[in-house]
Amino acid sequence: MKVIRDLNMWKSIRDNKLSTEKNLGFVPTMGNLHAGHQSLIKRARQENSIVVLSIFINPTQFNNNDDLQQYPKSIADDLKLARNSGVDYVLLPQEHALYPDGFRYQVSETVFSRKLCGKHRPGHFTGVLTVILKLLQLVRPSHAYFGEKDRQQLQLIQGMVEAFFIDTKIVACPTIRDENGLALSSRNRRLSAEQYRSASQFPQLLANTKNKDCAEIRRELEQRGFVVDYVQEWDGYRYGAVTIGSVRLIDNWEVTSS
Numbered sequence: 067m068k069v070i071r072d073l074n075m076w077k078s079i080r081d082n083k084l085s086t087e088k089n090l091g092f093v094p095t096m097g098n099l100h101a102g103h104q105s106l107i108k109r110a111r112q113e114n115s116i117v118v119l120s121i122f123i124n125p126t127q128f129n130n131n132d133d134l135q136q137y138p139k140s141i142a143d144d145l146k147l148a149r150n151s152g153v154d155y156v157l158l159p160q161e162h163a164l165y166p167d168g169f170r171y172q173v174s175e176t177v178f179s180r181k182l183c184g185k186h187r188p189g190h191f192t193g194v195l196t197v198i199l200k201l202l203q204l205v206r207p208s209h210a211y212f213g214e215k216d217r218q219q220l221q222l223i224q225g226m227v228e229a230f231f232i233d234t235k236i237v238a239c240p241t242i243r244d245e246n247g248l249a250l251s252s253r254n255r256r257l258s259a260e261q262y263r264s265a266s267q268f269p270q271l272l273a274n275t276k277n278k279d280c281a282e283i284r285r286e287l288e289q290r291g292f293v294v295d296y297v298q299e300w301d302g303y304r305y306g307a308v309t310i311g312s313v314r315l316i317d318n319w320e321v322t323s324s
């Protein structure tokens with residue numbers, strides 16, 4: 067496995083050694099890797115001859131500076147997990163190298179990005195779409211892997227790829243959860259033991275199929291001490307975002323009529 071910090075070095079490898087690569091799988095992340103990320107890497111490994119992982123905590127997608135500062139970092143463990151999972155190249159770009167324009171150029175979507183998480187985190191998806199476009203241009207993958215845990219992000223990226231005729235297949239990967247149903251997330255590590263125990267009520271209530279409406283689910287979450295950003299159905303899925311302490315959790319479930 068090769069760890070690359072210099073984007074010019076990466077460009078030269080992509081243009082020379084990997085110039086004829088037809089099956090190159092790409093997994094973009096912000097690091098602090100867990101079994102959720104690992105499932106994306108495994109899928110990429112199965113479907114491609116070369117697997118590229120990026121680790122970059124993208125400042126432009128954080129609308130809260132504390133959240134950015136506190137974002138967990140564990141680069142040594144991340145590299146171990148990447149190596150054990152069969153990654154070929156790890157890209158660790160620096161902010162000034164990825165944003166030579168100082169974020170003057172931005173990709174924004176004007177409809178869906180303003181709903182759900184976008185409504186509560188203004189500018190978030192513009193930061194996400196911009197960094198993903200930059201990374202897709204640099205890596206030029208045949209396949210790129212994203213988690214359904216961040217379904218709104220996944221759909222916006224899929225839409226961007228279609229809108230700009232980008233020649234990459236976006237592969238959606240199922241949400242990996244702990245034994246109580248809580249979706250794995252790097253932010254979970256900031257929960258206290260007690261907060262972690264009560265956090266599993268979030269997916270349990272959101273997934274509830276006993277024909278409860280969103281307002282009822284919201285009330286039940288609030289009764290259990292969650293600060294609720296939203297519980298909302300959209301295009302066949304029920305989305306939710308809550309905060310416990312200072313930790314924001316998101317999740318989504320397909321709506322079933324049973």
Ligand code: AMP
Pocket residue numbers: 094095096097101102103105106211212213214215216239240241242243249250251252
């Ligand atoms: P992040 O490092 O949080 O930006 O996530 C990088 C990628 O991993 C995104 O495509 C996420 O949707 C995906 N991911 C994060 N957590 C999970 C999970 N629990 N299950 C599946 N995919 C995940």
